[in-house]
Amino acid sequence: MRVLLIGATGVFGKRIAARLAHDARFELTLAGRTLSALERLRGELDDPSVQVAVIDVEATDLQDTLRSLAPEWVIHAAGPFQSQDYRVAKACLACGSDYVDLADGRDFVAGIHALDNEARAAGRLLISGASTVPALSSAVVDHLRGRFGALTSIEHAISPGNRTPRGDATVAAILGYCGRQVPVWREGRWQTGYGWLSTLRISFMSGPRWAGLCDVPDLALFPERYPGVQHVVFRAGLELRRLHFGT
Structure with a gap:
């Protein structure tokens, strides 16, 4: 081939x-x-x-x-x-x-x-989208959804290690929506969030890290892919606190 x-x-x-x-x-x-x-x-x-x-x-x-x-x-x-x-x-x-x-x-x-x-x-x-989101993220939801009687809320996040290479395209994508309005599916209707905000402290396998709202395909695709879901949020964070909040 x-x-x-x-x-x-x-x-x-x-x-x-x-x-x-x-x-x-x-x-x-x-x-x-x-x-x-x-x-x-x-x-x-x-x-x-x-x-x-x-x-x-x-x-x-x-x-x-x-x-x-x-x-x-x-x-x-x-x-x-x-x-x-x-x-x-x-x-x-x-x-x-x-x-x-x-x-x-x-x-x-x-x-x-x-x-x-x-x-x-x-x-x-x-x-299209053969990436961490939405390909891998939707695969995780598909794998787990059978454990629940109803799927009403999806909140997922990613936090790469500080030594993980980040290319120019990834940095440009993040900076492209930082602080800007992001349509988010909440309470069964479209509401407004802001890129890299709505910050939470999230427990990952490597320990707790900060993560903020990201504008990714999941926010648009998941409400349609999973009928009945009322809440979809995706966050991302950086390992170093100063780097995350500096962004």
């Missing part, structure tokens, strides 16, 4: 590249904006079969570029997705490739259903 990994030199892109390299099932092409960074990553992978391609997801000739590379599967990991449109997904449909992205942008993930009919007509797989 010919796999094109866009955003290969990012934090998550590098991890995906490492998993796909040296696997005979895939012909991997690393893609991004900077050739030197791509070449450096290819050297680190030490897989002579890996190719590189310079791709700008905002370029007007994106569709022609993908068609020339003829991928069968495109992994879009070039965030942040909060300010992107669906040009990569549309280019994949046009060139006959399946598509999956790591988007965690609320509007981006919630709105990709607009391409559903086109994808079905083309016989192509179109997946």
Whole structure:
């Protein structure tokens, strides 16, 4: 399978590249904006079969570029997705490739259903949100919901360790909604919250940490995915108190 990994030199892109390299099932092409960074990553992978391609997801000739590379599967990991449109997904449909992205942008993930009919007509797989949220978070809710007679409230949170790499896209996404109004499903109706506020002290396996409201796809998708739920909140926090409250 010919796999094109866009955003290969990012934090998550590098991890995906490492998993796909040296696997005979895939012909991997690393893609991004900077050739030197791509070449450096290819050297680190030490897989002579890996190719590189310079791709700008905002370029007007994106569709022609993908068609020339003829991928069968495109992994879009070039965030942040909060300010992107669906040009990569549309280019994949046009060139006959399946598509999956790591988007965690609320509007981006919630709105990709607009391409559903086109994808079905083309016989192509179109997946958005294959990330911590909403993919893993919804998997956790699905796994646990059978333990309860009724599902009325969903509150979940994440707090990465301070040594966990945070790429530019993640930082940009967080700063993009800090202090801004965020629609939140509370008491069975839409109410207004504010990004990184509504702060709580939450117990994690590693100990208690502070966490604040985040604008993620779950806030839009969960009220529809889980009928009857009256309350959906997602929070995130940073391990170091000064860094969290500084943000």
